[in-house]
Amino acid sequence: MIDAERLKKNWSLVASHGDQVPLYFYSTLFLTHPETRDLFPMNMAAQRDKLVNALGAVVSNVDTIDAVVPTLQALGRDHRKFGALRGHYPAVGEALVATLEHFSGPHWTPAIAADWTAAYGLVSATMADAADAAAHYTPAWWDAEIVAHERRDLETAVITLDPGNRIDYLPGQSLSLCTSLRPRVWRQYSPANAPRADGTIELHVRAVDGGQVSTALVSLVRPGDHLRVGPAFGTGLTLRPGRGPVTMIAGGTGVAPMKALVEQLAAAPRPTSLYWGARSPAGLYCLDQLRALASAHDWLEFVPCVDEDLFGSESRLGSPVELAVAHGRCSGADVYLCGPPGMVETGRKHLAGSGIRAEAIHFEPTGE
Ligand SMILES: Cc1cc2nc3c(=O)[nH]c(=O)nc-3n(C[C@H](O)[C@H](O)[C@H](O)COP(=O)(O)OP(=O)(O)OC[C@H]3O[C@@H](n4cnc5c(N)ncnc54)[C@H](O)[C@@H]3O)c2cc1C
The missing domain is CATH 2.40.30.10 (Translation factors)
Incomplete structure (x- = not known):
């Protein structure tokens, strides 16, 4: 039986060492298993952050592993594109445990080592099984x-x-x-x-x-x-079943998945509002396309929004989330939110502060 609380505590101790942790992990991995170097990009800067985030997510979910199995299976299938094979997983596990031991110092015990090994075993087996199964019916990329x-x-x-x-x-x-x-x-x-x-x-x-x-x-x-x-x-932004109203709030290229959702909704329309924002009118790079969609579908309301507008275009002034809330488009609706990481964070807070239930707010974690 894995003691999840003990793992979480140990993880927060290790994570407090910041950038040192991924640095140590990758040095250990590449030194002990040089064949794994080719799985990673030349420039490892962005990769380092990802490891720490991924570990944190796995550890914090280890006591509810059933809830993350679909995510782990998707990760396993996805990792085939890196050339990750079942044989690579033990090498990563060894480097991980060596890293945790290094940063735990005197707090490292045989019981913690056993818990980490068991938790990693569970996670890596789920990923590797899903990857093997996927290899029978779909290419890695x-x-x-x-x-x-x-x-x-x-x-x-x-x-x-x-x-x-x-x-x-x-x-x-x-x-x-x-x-x-x-x-x-x-x-x-x-x-x-x-x-x-x-x-x-x-x-x-x-x-x-x-x-x-x-x-x-x-x-x-x-x-x-x-x-x-x-x-x-990802499942964060996929359409939830139902017939109720849908409100889409997007910033910048966050409008891309919203446009895909609008096309899907065309098969079974629901009252839909799309609020799309940019800093200035010049940033609304596919305005004509979206206006054409809105004229083709009477169930679709399209509201372009900008922070500043020196030339008096037809766009509304203000952030798309504030305007959607102020216009009463969010209460009682399924709200889909997508844009730069900062905008999604601020938007979620604004929606929650306006009394929108957390279950009605849909977004994709950006991993940033
Ligand atoms: C689920 C999901 C869907 C996405 N869909 C789209 C999409 O449809 N169109 C699109 O353009 N992008 C999208 N992104 C963002 C995209 O994946 C990349 O993160 C982005 O293009 C930056 O990658 P890069 O390699 O150029 O930057 P990197 O080399 O990874 O980063 C360079 C610097 O930019 C910062 N940074 C990274 N991403 C962003 C960001 N989005 N906004 C502000 N700063 C950032 C980093 O922190 C770093 O400091 C999506 C991200 C996720 C997680």
Whole structure:
């Protein structure tokens, strides 16, 4: 029996050592199992944060492991794209336990070691089993050709991919992408369309300052180039069943999954409001597309919002979440929230402060 409380306590002690922890982990892993180095990107800076977050999530959920089994299975299937094999999992486990022991100092005991080994065994077996099962029916990644690349402004590109055959995903989910310009570095992007008969996928990418993948996708790739696409991931933003009203609140490229959800809703319409915000009108990079959707569907209300508007466009002034709440569109609705990590955090707080039940607020954890 794993003592989850003891694990959590030990984890918070170890995590208090900050960046030292992933540094030690990867040095140990690459020294003891050099063959694992090729699984990771050349630049390990972003990878370090991910390990600490992932460990924290697993540890804090170990006492309710049943609730995270679907997530772990999805992670296992997803990790096939890194070339992770069942044989690699013990190496990672050994490096992990060595790291925990190192930072626990005198607090490390045989009982804690046994708990960690058992918890890791459970997690890695769930991931590896799901990966093995997936290998029978789906590739680790798909190769997709860029068939269109439109720069909508300096920071934003709308990219159409043709993977050759259909990749299964639900509107609201995201796909991970990798370009050969940034080998082994994968990032999540949300399709802006419901699955199409021809399998093509529209993506909206905003270049983040100093970002490895987003800047390459916005500025460097061209039609004819190929990207690797990993399996679909996430359930936070997928459509909840029901017939009640739906309110979508998006910032920047967070509108992409909302557009996919609108396309899905067209098959079984519900009263829907889409509030989409940007700092200025120039940031509303697909305004015409969304206006056309709203004119085609009488059940869809579309409200573009901006923080500042020197030229008096038709957009509302204010944040999309504040406006949606002020217009009474959130109470009694399923509310979907997507945008930059800061906006989602602020939006959730504002919705909660306005009396919207937590169960009615849907979002995808960004992992940032
Ligand atoms: C589920 C999910 C869906 C996503 N869908 C989309 C999408 O449809 N379109 C899209 O453009 N992006 C989307 N993202 C964000 C995307 O995955 C990348 O995080 C983003 O493109 C930055 O990657 P990068 O490699 O360029 O930056 P990195 O090299 O990873 O980071 C560079 C710097 O930018 C910061 N940073 C990273 N991401 C962001 C961000 N989103 N906003 C502000 N600062 C950031 C980092 O902290 C770091 O300091 C999604 C993320 C998740 C988790």
